[in-house]
Amino acid sequence: MAPLDITRTIDIAAPATKVWAALTEPELIAQWFGDRIEFDASPGGAGAFGWTGHDHGPFRVLVEHVDEPKTLVYRWARDANVDPVPGNSTVVRFDLAEIDGGTRLTLVETGFEELVDPQAAHDGNVDGWRAELGDLVEFLESR
């Protein structure tokens, strides 16, 4: 596991189908992220996570992998109103596993080392760090 990845696990006393619904149904997503949600949980499906009353537009989402009700992977943009591609977005992966009495949900968010930082261009030192962190991630993933 690379240090730049975010990993979280939570045990939920509900069947995987209910957890899956919370992750994929727009009206349920709106209860844990934003409040104006469009989401199509199919491979290549698009989505948009936003808030009512915010000036900036929603954060766009692109579904990369779906294996209902086990795995959901999507890329989401870090900036509003742009299509998520490597460099402006991170990848969110949810894995659902059956456990005694419910479902273990594991979240991994990756791709932070790919983010392009406009400020980096102004500071050679920063470029150095970024390069090293990128190398670090490769190194850790190749072990």
Next chain:
Amino acid sequence: MNDVAKGVPAVLAVLADETRWNILTAIGAEDLSASALAERLPVSRQAIAKHLTVLADAGLVESFRIGREIRYRAIGTRLGELAGELDSIGRQWDRRLEAIKRIAERPG
């Protein structure tokens, strides 16, 4: 090979250790003494001291004295900022996952 390229393998080896990464993340958020680090991390004060020496030798942290206490700070502002940012994103996920749990566990 320039200086930066030469430095990379050393920094990689230093950061590849999870405890050192956690120490660096903590120091990146605020300056801390070895004792304060030992209170926050599941590692003995002796082990913390060893890791701090390695991090200092690699030029990633430096020590300074406040009164009778020696504290450590991260060198490389961006690295500290990045660590802080990741920490904050992680905490957002903690809140979101708690909400997902509540939603899924609702009867009906």
